Every structure is written in structure tokens, then in C-alpha cells.
Amino acid sequence: MRSTRRKVKRRLKRWERRKEDIVHKLSKHIVDVALNFNADIIMEAFTRELQEDTALR
Structure with missing residues (x-):
């Protein structure tokens, strides 16, 4: 029983x-x-800003 608990604890970790x-x-x-x-x-x-700037020029 103890070994099963150890295995389960190990697997949980x-x-x-x-x-x-x-x-x-x-x-x-x-x-x-x-x-x-x-x-x-x-x-x-x-x-978009660059396009707007070039359109304004």
C-alpha cells in the first residue's frame, strides 16, 4: 500500500x-x-499616416 502511495505521489509531482x-x-x-x-x-x-502625409504634399 505504501509503495502505491509513493508512486501516486511521484506521478502527481x-x-x-x-x-x-x-x-x-x-x-x-x-x-x-x-x-x-x-x-x-x-x-x-x-x-496609413505615411500615405496621408504623401497625399497632403
């Missing part, structure tokens, strides 16, 4: 570490996507 790793990786990807999306919006606004 292992899954906790994996869960933390998965959450960490997922959060990194979410931040990368958000930054990329934000950069696309900024570049779109920048090109």
Missing part, C-alpha cells in the same frame, strides 16, 4: 511540473502572438 511547464510555454506563445498582432496594428497605422 511529475504532472505538476509538466503542468507548470505547459502553462509557461502557452503563456509565452500568447505573449508572442499579442506582440506580433500589436506590431501589425502599429505598422498598419504607420503606413
Whole structure:
């Protein structure tokens, strides 16, 4: 019975570490996507401003 408890505890610890790793990786990807999306919006606004400036000249 004790060995079963040890195995279960060991597996729980292992899954906790994996869960933390998965959450960490997922959060990194979410931040990368958000930054990329934000950069696309900024570049779109920048090109729009350039077009407006050249149209005014």
C-alpha cells in the first residue's frame, strides 16, 4: 500500500511540473502572438499616416 502511495505521489509531482511547464510555454506563445498582432496594428497605422502625409504634399 505504501509503495502505491509513493508512486501516486511521484506521478502527481511529475504532472505538476509538466503542468507548470505547459502553462509557461502557452503563456509565452500568447505573449508572442499579442506582440506580433500589436506590431501589425502599429505598422498598419504607420503606413496609413505615411500615405496621408504623401497625399497632403
